[in-house]
Amino acid sequence: MKEKTLYVVIAGCGAVGGRIAGHLSSMGHSVVVIDRDEKAFNNLPWEYSGFKIRGDVAEIENLKMAKLKNADAFLALTDDDNTNFMVTQVAKKIYNVPMVLARVNDPSNLKLFEEAGVLVVSPVILTVQFILSFFLGEDAERKRKV
Amino acid sequence: MKVILVGEGKLVYHLARSLLSKGYNVTIVSKNREFCEDISKTLKLTVVNGDPTKIGVLESAEPTKEDILVALTQRDQDNLMVCQLARNMFTMGRVFSLVNDPDNLEIFKKLGFVYSISTTEILASMVEQKISLEDIINLIPVEEGKISILEVDIKQGSPMIGKRLGEVGFPKGALIGSIIRQGNVLIPHGGTVLEEGDRLLIISLAEVQPEVLKFLKIEE
Secondary structure, eight states: OOOOOOOOEOOOHHHHHHHHHHHHHHTEEEEEEESSGGGGGSSOOOOOOOOOSSTTTTSHHHHTTGGGGGGGGEEEESHHHHHHHHHIIIIITTTTOSEEEEEEGGGGGGHHHHHTTEEEOOOOHHHHHHHHTTTTTTHEEEEEEE | OEEEEEEHHHHHHHHHHHHHHTTTTEEEEOOOHHHHHHHHHSOOEEESSSSSSSHHHHHHTTTEEEEEEEEEEOOHHHHHHHHHHHHHHHHOEEEEESSSSSSGGGHHTTTTSSEEEEEEHHHHHHHHTTBOOTTTEEEEEEETTTTTEEEEEEETTTTTTTTBBBHHOOTTEEEEEEETTTTEEEETTTTTBTTTTOOOEEEGGGHHHHHHHHHHHBBB
């Protein structure tokens, strides 16, 4: 059974943004990626069939062009927390996008994003948790042997 | 009470200088090392060198509830982050921000930062209304710019000279609050006759402002 096609806008087409865009696009969702650096689009896999907008995401004009108001989800995946914070707020407060997620690079910013009602993913915390999982919990010993 | 200025460049320098001359304590937080060194040599103030969008750096500026913070960097996302930290982490009540891209004003206001100013927007709207700047001495936006107070001189050749206020048909939504005539302040009424050289203090709704300026023949 095919799931509903979602309209997803992604800010930042780096190693993370490019891969997510590729996956979502091959899952059949409509995707728009925005990045100010043309070269960033090299991170998209060849099968990517969505749209690309070259421009600074911090300019609302570019978010408007991406038709953010129609988006089911907005992902702020740039490597700059301040940019991610501002654009997620635009998505939430001005365009009422139902799902808004940000990559939070500096863990000390997590609280601020969460208080502002944004879903967060922290590469630092994930890395730490992954490594610690080899040392904590019931199956830690088994994991270490693999 | 102190004023914390965040950012660098001429704007920060001149604002710091002007605030110092009025007797305020000023602290500057800037990423730019060179700027920090320069300004600490020329002005008597506290300087914190570091990224102001990091809690730890901002904390070094010792913000308190009573202090005022003004975010003046070139990047709106940095200004917004500084404002958010100042309010949410340091419970500062008076947070001002420069908004570089006028399109970003909306999100600053939506997040409750009512003291956000876009100089671009102010200049753009002035140019748009083709205001000859010499005629407007002062323009103070009040309540997020919904209403403004204008100070305008009645120059030679104005069609309003010699007419009674009651008969000139001043636009609705604006009123002349007071007239300054040769250093004296008059509170006008319908029978007051305008003279050349009068300075008018006009209170006007934002949407009526272009009409008022047109009426005063300030528009070219």
